[in-house]
Amino acid sequence: MASDPEQPPVSSFSQERKSSAEVTTEREPLLNGFHASENYSISAAILPFLFPAFGGLLFGYDIGATSSATVSIQSPSQSGITWYNLDSVQIGLLTSGSLYGALIGSVLAFNIADFLGRRRELIVAALLYLVGALITALAPTFLVLVAGRLVFGIGIGLAMHAAPMYIAETAPTPIRGQLISLKEFFIVIGIVAGYGLGSLWVDTVAGWRYMYGISSPIAVIMGFGMWWLPASPRWLLLRAIQRKGDVQNLKDTAILSLCQLQGRTFHDSAPQQVDDIMAELSYIGVENEVTFVEMFRGKCKKALVISAGLVLFQQITGQPSVLYYAASILQSAGFSLASDATRVSILLGVFKLIMTGVAVVVVDRLGRRPLLLGGVSGIVVSLFLLGSYYIFLDNAAVLAVVGLLLYVGCYQISFGPMGWLMIAEIFPLRLRGRGLSIAVLVNFAANALVTFAFSPLKDLLGAGILLYIFCAIAVASLVFIYFIVPETKGLTLEEIEAKCL
Template identity: 85%
Template sequence: MASDPHQPTRSSLAQEGTGEIGSARDPLLNNGVHDPESYSISAAILPFLFPALGGLLYGYDIGATSSATVSIESASLSGVSWYNLSSVEIGLFTSGSLYGALIGSVLAFNVADFLGRRRELIVAALLYLVGALVTAFAPNFPVLVLGRLVFGIGIGLAMHSAPMYIAETAPTPIRGQLISLKEFFIVLGIVSGYGIGSLFVDTVAGWRYMFGVSSPVAIIMGIGMWWLPPSPRWLLLRSIQRKGDAQNLRDTAIRSLCQLQGQTIRDSAPQLVDEILAELSYVGDDKEVTFGEMFRGKCLKALWIGAGLVLFQQITGQPSVLYYAASILQSAGFSGASDATRVSIILGFFKLIMTGVAVVVVDRLGRRPLLLGGVSGMVISLFLLGSYYIFLDNAAVVAVVGLLLYVGCYQISFGPIGWLMIAEIFPLRLRGRGLSIAVLVNFGANALVTFAFSPLKELLGAGILFYVFCVIAGAALVFIYFVVPETKGLTLEEIEAKCL
């Protein structure tokens, strides 16, 4: 963001006190225009890549667990004497990482702003490594579950800190693409988990290899985050909140910015840091947020937007639709569809393609058009699926169209944009705690939907259940239209000033 010589300086505006957003004194509007931000694509790759490996490992766990469940229950292939697991034990095994993620989200609420985004990702990588190794070498079932929980805590911390680090370090013009690309890495991890799981599913003790494979990736992630600098905005937040030597933190933020965005920004980095400091003071980020304040004013609005998006992301039926994928494709005449793993890999590649579409267009079209268009498609697809199971059971093409439309529309809307918006919408001083609440809502709703799906399917039947999801998706559409703002092209400080 460049200074306008015809405007007062940022620092003088910051000292004038707060004013109404949109007034002439507002340093964040600049008549709605700011100079293009200088950045180097090559320099921006690694600050995205290493945090995104946290998403890759999360997705890998989802994909690998399905094959690992088959492996560990086999009398001949499990390689253990305690393979005869009860339904409760299987539930603990498959969902252990999800419960760990819930624990990680709670921990993030208290430690995020103290540790910072970079150190939180290093801790997440360490937990990924320990969890993978404990699970792979588990001598008995309790140790196996403990390994799953530890890995899950890593998921909770990584899915909390990775969007923040990417959002706070990415150049504004490509911020949406980079955060959306993290969702691409999650889906890539899911596909990789299915693929590696299928390779080892017929191997004795194959489940150990499936989980152990993730440990080298965790090591690469940890080393990469150790090499990367802290988030400049986190450093500046600590500076204006007087949590360290202000000059030292400012100088460190300048060096971090140069390392993260390349030599093209070297000359303008000091000015940019001073502008961010002034803007943070202007919007009140120099005051540390209290717990009560999180549920008032613009903090409450940010929570309402962020938590609402990730809640609808989970309760609009995504896991449930995929549950029926194999039977839908089989009924349509795809003989290979009886192999659930094969169906999962095929759908996984389709999800990858559609997520790639979202990544390419998100910074050109904007967040709202993708959300509104994608969720509208989800409403139509859920109506088609419900109608198939109630009225059109002989028209398998309707179910296939509904299935593919749903998966495609989800992956260009809620899939990437949900994570993108929660990384952008929270004010800096609230971002650590606010994002931990949003991630907690995400994993909590995921656990609830997973738990409630089978009893609801038995009680209502598939058709009515899809109609229920259709109504929920319709409510999500209304929520997006009236509540969710457009953040395309705005710096994080401008989002705080204009959208909240």
């Protein structure tokens, strides 16, 4: 909606910006975390989390299903196609096509996120998931198959960008950490489901079509769910303060949004919450859109350093490269099921699910920093054990199994959920759309780099030295977390901006 020149100024419902002395006095409760108890209903908070989390579920499912789909599509008897004889480059395009699409989606999000808003971006992501899944499942040629993978991947990029923002901006503060961390839980559920359904269909004629096509009904549910949900109230109020529409209309819409998000019991408190958020946003100063140069200054720069550093270390500390060794380590320890790579994947997926569940339960009690520091410390120990196994202790298979499980468990209580949680919380509101797109881009780019470089580095250096390098990087990430990453537990998003940046 175009700005109305007759609209009342923002100060009609929030206080005018004060002189610096006055602002300090007014900000003091905000900076010290003194804010009114936030009313919310657990039942009302479920759907605003669930439908965005389906975007993570489909991302995880794509990871798990593709491992079986590549086997199915190359089978002369079970592929159901005449072009099953794919070379290594074509297999690489098939497996990484969604990743490259996600990179494109992250770039697109930088330019369209603040215009579309979180809700509409997730609706677009659901549409791309649907179209990509159908194109892939019905592909008559290899080029059409790759095109479908790219379209699906663009949906991944948009969903992994918008879902953390929508959940963060609509979740009640006391359970915000649990809800955003649950999105990682849904990603792991998707991975396990992908491995499981893939193992069921891998021996079915044209089974790969079923593996990819099953994503389409979930995408439809996600799209209709986001259509029903309200827009993020914080995004609406940002547009009001920046005068990108009728101010009073945007404020009224934000009140209705809060009412839907909190439940009927708390309708009376919604107008006061909107006024409080507006006042806090006015004090913080979000009236003007952030420019590209401003993104690398002051609070914006600090938020970018924290978020980009976390998602970079998330990838370059060995995830998912360490899992490459899982089957051989378990085989050497005498686990007969390790001869089946799919069973190993399902086993580790279930373990990842359990450990992510642990993180979800304790994150809003312990805080973000303790889980990051404790989990990454465990990652350092696990990588040292695994590196030592491949260089010095090749007869101590039990030690390697302990190192593998320790790595998976510690990653899932630290970098796995905490990385996505922190990048959703740490950005100032007016930077959140563009800043999070940069963080997601760094995440997928680092993932692509590690995936690409892993095999040649393993051949050049050997497994042990490579794992030691990952260990050294994990130590560096521990230093980064200790000195740079703040604690955000119990703070509203506006308080995080005022107090932590």
